Amino acid sequence: MNWVGFNTLILREVGRFFSVYRQTVLPGLITSALYIAIFGFTLEQRISEIQGVPYTLFILPGLIMMNTLTNATSNTSSSMLQMKLLQQLPDLLTAPLSGFEISIAYIIGGAVRGMVNGVLVLLLGIVLIGMPVKDPLGTIIFIFLVSWAFSSMGLLLGQLAESWDQLAMMQNFFLTPLSFLGGIFYSIKMLPEWAQTLSFINPIYYMINGIRYTILGVSDSPVSISYTMAIILTISFTISSILLMQSGKKIKQ
Amino acid sequence: MSSPAIEIKGLTKSYGNVHALNGVDIKINEGEFFGLLGPNGAGKTTTINILTGLVFRDKGSTEVFGKDTVNDYRFTRSKIGIAAQEFSVDWFFPIEKLLFFQAGYYGIRKKDAKPTIDKLLARLGLEKKKDARLRQLSGGMKRRFQLAKALVHDPDIIILDEPTAGVDVELRRDLWQYLRDLHYKGKTILLTTHYIEEAELLCENVAIIDEGKILKEGPPKILTQELGTAGISINIGNTNQKLDPYFSEYTYTIEKNRLHFSVKDPDKALPKIIKKLSEADIHINSIDSNRSSLEDVFLNLTGKGINE
Numbered sequence: 225m226n227w228v229g230f231n232t233l234i235l236r237e238v239g240r241f242f243s244v245y246r247q248t249v250l251p252g253l254i255t256s257a258l259y260i261a262i263f264g265f266t267l268e269q270r271i272s273e274i275q276g277v278p279y280t281l282f283i284l285p286g287l288i289m290m291n292t293l294t295n296a297t298s299n300t301s302s303s304m305l306q307m308k309l310l311q312q313l314p315d316l317l318t319a320p321l322s323g324f325e326i327s328i329a330y331i332i333g334g335a336v337r338g339m340v341n342g343v344l345v346l347l348l349g350i351v352l353i354g355m356p357v358k359d360p361l362g363t364i365i366f367i368f369l370v371s372w373a374f375s376s377m378g379l380l381l382g383q384l385a386e387s388w389d390q391l392a393m394m395q396n397f398f399l400t401p402l403s404f405l406g407g408i409f410y411s412i413k414m415l416p417e418w419a420q421t422l423s424f425i426n427p428i429y430y431m432i433n434g435i436r437y438t439i440l441g442v443s444d445s446p447v448s449i450s451y452t453m454a455i456i457l458t459i460s461f462t463i464s465s466i467l468l469m470q471s472g473k474k475i476k477q
Numbered sequence: 478m479s480s481p482a483i484e485i486k487g488l489t490k491s492y493g494n495v496h497a498l499n500g501v502d503i504k505i506n507e508g509e510f511f512g513l514l515g516p517n518g519a520g521k522t523t524t525i526n527i528l529t530g531l532v533f534r535d536k537g538s539t540e541v542f543g544k545d546t547v548n549d550y551r552f553t554r555s556k557i558g559i560a561a562q563e564f565s566v567d568w569f570f571p572i573e574k575l576l577f578f579q580a581g582y583y584g585i586r587k588k589d590a591k592p593t594i595d596k597l598l599a600r601l602g603l604e605k606k607k608d609a610r611l612r613q614l615s616g617g618m619k620r621r622f623q624l625a626k627a628l629v630h631d632p633d634i635i636i637l638d639e640p641t642a643g644v645d646v647e648l649r650r651d652l653w654q655y656l657r658d659l660h661y662k663g664k665t666i667l668l669t670t671h672y673i674e675e676a677e678l679l680c681e682n683v684a685i686i687d688e689g690k691i692l693k694e695g696p697p698k699i700l701t702q703e704l705g706t707a708g709i710s711i712n713i714g715n716t717n718q719k720l721d722p723y724f725s726e727y728t729y730t731i732e733k734n735r736l737h738f739s740v741k742d743p744d745k746a747l748p749k750i751i752k753k754l755s756e757a758d759i760h761i762n763s764i765d766s767n768r769s770s771l772e773d774v775f776l777n778l779t780g781k782g783i784n785e
Binding site for chain 1: 526529532533552554555561567570578579582626
C-alpha cells in the first residue's frame with residue numbers, strides 16, 4: 225500500500241472542493257435555507273402535521289439527505305471526468321498507485337464533501353428552527369453511509385461518462401427525480417397505492433426514511449430496511465467502482 | 478550483468494483496425510540517452526504510454542530494470558518520470574502545490590519533497606510563478622512545469638514525449654542543456670521527437686520508428702555514415718594534373734576547377750584528400766563540406782520526410 229500517495233490523493237480531492245467552496249458548500253446551504261423559508265413556512269400554514277410532525281421539520285431530514293447524496297455524487301463524478309478530459313488522469317495512472325488506492329481516495333474525498341454538506345444542513349435545521357435530533361449517532365452514521373455510497377456511485381458514473389453532457393444527463397434524469405420522488409416533501413402514505421409501490425423500488429426513499437427516523441423518530445417503513453439498503457448500496461457501489469478502476473476499461477486505452 | 482533500464486520486445490498494439498505498433502523491440506541501457514525518432518502517428522507515444530501504464534499492450538513484453546511494467550508496476554513506475562506531450566490543466570491549485578501532490582503520489586512526504594521542488598522551480602525559472610495557476614503560465618512555462626513534474630521524485634529514467642514541441646529557440650536550447658546535465662548525472666533518458674536536430678545533438682542512440690515498426694537503430698553518427706552520404710567540395714587552382722592515380726579509391730567528380738568527393742565520413746576523409754592534393758602539387762583555394770543528417774537517413778529508410 226502506497227500510504228503517502230493514498231493520503232496525498234485524499235488531500236487533493238478534499239482540497240479541491242474546499243478551494244471552490246462557493247460552488248461546493250454554500251449553494252446547498254442556501255438552497256436548503258430557501259426550501260425551509262419558502263416551502264416550510266408558507267406551506268406549513270396550509271398543510272397539517274405529517275405523522276405528528278410540523279411540515280418544516282418533516283422536510284428537513286429529506287433536505288439533509290438530498291444535499292448529502294447530490295454533493296457526494298457530484299464530487300467524485302465531476303472530479304473523475306474533469307481529470308479524464310483535462311489530461312490530469314495520466315499523472316495518477318503513471319504513478320505507483322493501485323486502482324484500489326485511487327478509488328478509495330476518490331470515494332473518501334466525495335464522502336467528506338457529502339458529510340460536510342449534510343452536517344451543515346443538519347446544523348442549519350437545529351439553529352434555524354430548533355430541530356430536535358432524536359438519535360445523533362444514528363443520524364451521523366446515516367449521513368456517512370449515504371455519503372460513501374453515493375460518492376462511490378459518482379466515481380462509477382465519472383468513469384463511465386465520456387462528456388459533461390452524459391454526466392448531466394445521469395444526474396438530471398436519474399438522481400434528481402429519484403431524490404424528489406423519494407419523499408423529501410411528503411410521506412408516501414399520502415400517495416395512491418401504485419405510486420407507493422413504485423416508491424419501494426427507489427433506493428433513495430429508504431435513505432430519506434432512515435435519516436428521518438434517526439432525527440424525528442417517524443418513518444414510512446422500518447428503519448432496519450433503510451440501514452440494510454444503505455449498507456447494500458455502499459458495498460455494491462464501492463466494489464463496482466473499484467473493479468472498474470482496476471480494470472482500467474474506461475480510463476485507459 | 479545488470480538488466481537494461483528499458484527493454485521492449487515484440488510489442489504490438491492495435492486500436493480497432495489500426496495497427497499502432499507492429500512488433501517493436503527497443504533496448505536502452507542504464508545511463509543512456511536514447512531517442513525515438515519518427516513522424517506524428519509513428520507509434521512513439523503509444524510505446525511510451527504502454528511503458529508507463531496508460532495504454533494496454535496487446536502482445537510483447539515491456540520491462541524496466543528487468544521488471545515487468547504490468548506485474549511490477551509499483552517498482553517500474555517509481556523508476557520513471559514522464560513529461561507528457563500534452564499539457565494537463567488543473568485550475569484548482571498553484572503549481573507548487575501540484576508538484577507536492579505529484580511527489581506525494583510517488584510516496585514522498587511534503588518535507589522530503591520540498592528541497593527538490595525548490596531546486597526544480599529555481600532551475601527551470603518557475604520560482605516567481607510558484608503561486609500561479611497553470612492557466613496563468615505561458616506555453617514555455619507550461620512545458621518547463623511538465624519537466625519539473627517528471628523530475629519531482631528524482632527518477633532514474635526520464636521519458637520526455639516531444640519535450641520541446643512548440644517552444645521558442647532560446648528555451649529549446651536551455652532545455653537541451655538541462656537534459657545534458659541530467660544525462661551527465663547518470664539519468665537514463667528516453668526522448669521522443671520529430672526534431673532531427675534534437676536527436677542528433679543529444680542522443681547516444683536513436684531508433685527510427687515509422688508505422689509502428691523500428692526501421693533502424695544505432696548511434697546517429699553511425700546511422701548517417703551507413704545510410705547517408707556526405708560531400709567535400711574543393712576549389713582548386715590548377716586542373717591540368719591527372720587526378721586518377723591519386724584518388725582511385727574515392728568517388729569524385731570534377732567540374733571546371735571544383736572537385737567534389739562523396740564520402741561517408743568527411744572528418745576522416747578530408748585530411749587524406751588534402752594530403753593527396755598536396756602530393757599532386759595542386760593548389761587549394763577553398764574547401765566546403767556538407768554532412769549527411771538523420772533527415773537523410775530517415776528519407777532513405779522511409780521514402781518520406783519526418784514532418785510529412
